[in-house]
Amino acid sequence: MQSIQQMIETVLNDVQPVVLAMVFQVKGSAYRKEGTWMLIQEDGARIGVISGGCLENDLHNRAIEMFNTGKVEIVHYDLSAEDDLGWGRGAGCNGVVSVFVRDIDNDFRHFLTLMHKQFLAMEPVLFIQSISEFDNYAFLNESKNYLDHWQGEIPFELDAFTPFQNKVGQKSKNDEDEMIYFQLIWPRPxxxxxxxxxxxxxxxxxxxxxxxxxxxxxxxxxxxxxxxxxxxxxxxxxxxxxxxxxxxxxxxxxxxxxxxxxxxxxxxxxxxxxxxxxxxxxxxxxxxxxxxxxxxxxxxxxxxxxxxxxxxxxxxxxxxxxxxxxxxxxxxxx
Missing domain, CATH: 3.40.50.720 (NAD(P)-binding Rossmann-like Domain)
Structure with missing residues (x-):
C-alpha cells in the first residue's frame, strides 16, 4: 500500500486523469482514520484504500463522472447500519466517514509538485483545506512559509513536532462558520x-x-x-x-x-x-x-x-x- 508521498509521486509521474479521495472526518469507529488518501485513475487503477472494501466501488463510480472536470465534492458514508442495506453491509463499524473527493486539475497538480519538493528536502508540511471553499488550500513548511491557493489569513502555524507524529483534525477559521481541515504530512521515512x-x-x-x-x-x-x-x-x-x-x-x-x-x-x-x-x-x-x-x-x-x-x-x-x-x-x- 503506497504512502501519501508515493501517491503524490504517482500523480506527478502519470499524466492521466486522477481523482483524490481523502478522509477528513470520522465520527465513531471506521476501518481507516482521518488523513487517509486514495487515488482513482482513469484507467481503473486504485491506489490506497479508505475502507475494508465497503466504499471504494462507490467512490470509483463518482470518480468516473469527475475526471477532467476540476470538480470537488464531499460525501458522507454512514457505516453504522446493522443490515445489508448499509454501506458497511452489516459490518457494524458504527461510524460516519466523511470523504473529500477532488478531481486533480492542473492547479492542484502544481500544488502537489511544490509539496513534493518539500518532501525531497526531508521537510514535513502542514496541509490545510477549507471544507466549504474548495479552492482554498495551502501548506506550511517548517520555515512557516506557504505555497497555496489560499485567500485570507491562515489560522495555523507549523511548530516543532515529534518526528512522524500524526496531526489531523478540523478547526474553525477565526471563530467563523468556515471549517478548516489540517493534516501534518511527513517525508517518506x-x-x-x-x-x-x-x-x-x-x-x-x-x-x-x-x-x-x-x-x-x-x-x-x-x-x-x-x-x-x-x-x-x-x-x-x-x-x-x-x-x-x-x-x-x-x-x-x-x-x-x-x-x-x-x-x-x-x-x-x-x-x-x-x-x-x-x-x-x-x-x-x-x-x-x-x-x-x-x-x-x-x-x-x-x-x-x-x-x-x-x-x-x-x-x-x-x-x-x-x-x-x-x-x-x-x-x-x-
Missing part, C-alpha cells in the same frame, strides 16, 4: 539496511510495503542489487564503514545492522552511536550486542531487534522488525 544477506530480503520487502524508502549497503555487489531487492530505492556497494561516513543521516532515518560480522558490527556501532536516529537496531542476542559495545546496551539501541513475538526464520523476524519500526515511528515505543 528512510530505512538503511546494512547487510544484504538472504535474511535482509523479506525485511526490505515488508518495509517498502508499509511506506519506507529502503536503501541497501553492503560490500558484495553479487548480493546488494536489484535482482535480490527489487523494491529498494538505492544500492551502495563499498566498504560499509566508508559508506556510513558518506551518508548524511538525519533524526528521521532508521538503520538496521544485519551483517552477521561481529568485528564489522562493532566498528559500525562506533560510527553510528553519535548520530541522532529515529531507530537503530542490530541483529543478534543481547549478550552479543553488549560484547561488541563493551558496555550495557543504551535504551536507544534496539537489541535484540524486533518486537518479542517468538519469531523464527527470516520472514517472521522481518515481521517483528517492521512491527517495531512502526511502533517507534508512531510513538508507541521509544
Amino acid at each position: 528512510a530505512l538503511y539496511i546494512i547487510g544484504a544477506g538472504v535474511d535482509a530480503r523479506p525485511l526490505a520487502r515488508l518495509a517498502v510495503n508499509v511506506g519506507y524508502a529502503v536503501h541497501l549497503l553492503d560490500s558484495r555487489s553479487a548480493l546488494c542489487n536489484e535482482i535480490h531487492f527489487p523494491t529498494a530505492v538505492s544500492f551502495q556497494v563499498d566498504d560499509t564503514e566508508k559508506l556510513i561516513d558518506n551518508i548524511s543521516l538525519s533524526p528521521l532515518d532508521s538503520v538496521v545492522i544485519m551483517t552477521h560480522d561481529f568485528q564489522l558490527d562493532a566498528k559500525l556501532m562506533h560510527r553510528l552511536r553519535d548520530h541522532q536516529l529515529l531507530y537503530l537496531g542490530i541483529l543478534g542476542s543481547k549478550k552479543r550486542t553488549e560484547r561488541l559495545l563493551g558496555e550495557e546496551i543504551p535504551n536507544w539501541i534496539h537489541s535484540p531487534i524486533g518486537l518479542s513475538i517468538g519469531a523464527d526464520g527470516p520472514e517472521e523476524i522481518a515481521v517483528s522488525i517492521v512491527a517495531e519500526l512502526i511502533a517507534v515511528r508512531r510513538g508507541g515505543i521509544s
Whole structure:
C-alpha cells in the first residue's frame, strides 16, 4: 500500500486523469482514520484504500463522472447500519466517514509538485483545506512559509513536532462558520539496511510495503542489487564503514545492522552511536550486542531487534522488525 508521498509521486509521474479521495472526518469507529488518501485513475487503477472494501466501488463510480472536470465534492458514508442495506453491509463499524473527493486539475497538480519538493528536502508540511471553499488550500513548511491557493489569513502555524507524529483534525477559521481541515504530512521515512544477506530480503520487502524508502549497503555487489531487492530505492556497494561516513543521516532515518560480522558490527556501532536516529537496531542476542559495545546496551539501541513475538526464520523476524519500526515511528515505543 503506497504512502501519501508515493501517491503524490504517482500523480506527478502519470499524466492521466486522477481523482483524490481523502478522509477528513470520522465520527465513531471506521476501518481507516482521518488523513487517509486514495487515488482513482482513469484507467481503473486504485491506489490506497479508505475502507475494508465497503466504499471504494462507490467512490470509483463518482470518480468516473469527475475526471477532467476540476470538480470537488464531499460525501458522507454512514457505516453504522446493522443490515445489508448499509454501506458497511452489516459490518457494524458504527461510524460516519466523511470523504473529500477532488478531481486533480492542473492547479492542484502544481500544488502537489511544490509539496513534493518539500518532501525531497526531508521537510514535513502542514496541509490545510477549507471544507466549504474548495479552492482554498495551502501548506506550511517548517520555515512557516506557504505555497497555496489560499485567500485570507491562515489560522495555523507549523511548530516543532515529534518526528512522524500524526496531526489531523478540523478547526474553525477565526471563530467563523468556515471549517478548516489540517493534516501534518511527513517525508517518506528512510530505512538503511546494512547487510544484504538472504535474511535482509523479506525485511526490505515488508518495509517498502508499509511506506519506507529502503536503501541497501553492503560490500558484495553479487548480493546488494536489484535482482535480490527489487523494491529498494538505492544500492551502495563499498566498504560499509566508508559508506556510513558518506551518508548524511538525519533524526528521521532508521538503520538496521544485519551483517552477521561481529568485528564489522562493532566498528559500525562506533560510527553510528553519535548520530541522532529515529531507530537503530542490530541483529543478534543481547549478550552479543553488549560484547561488541563493551558496555550495557543504551535504551536507544534496539537489541535484540524486533518486537518479542517468538519469531523464527527470516520472514517472521522481518515481521517483528517492521512491527517495531512502526511502533517507534508512531510513538508507541521509544
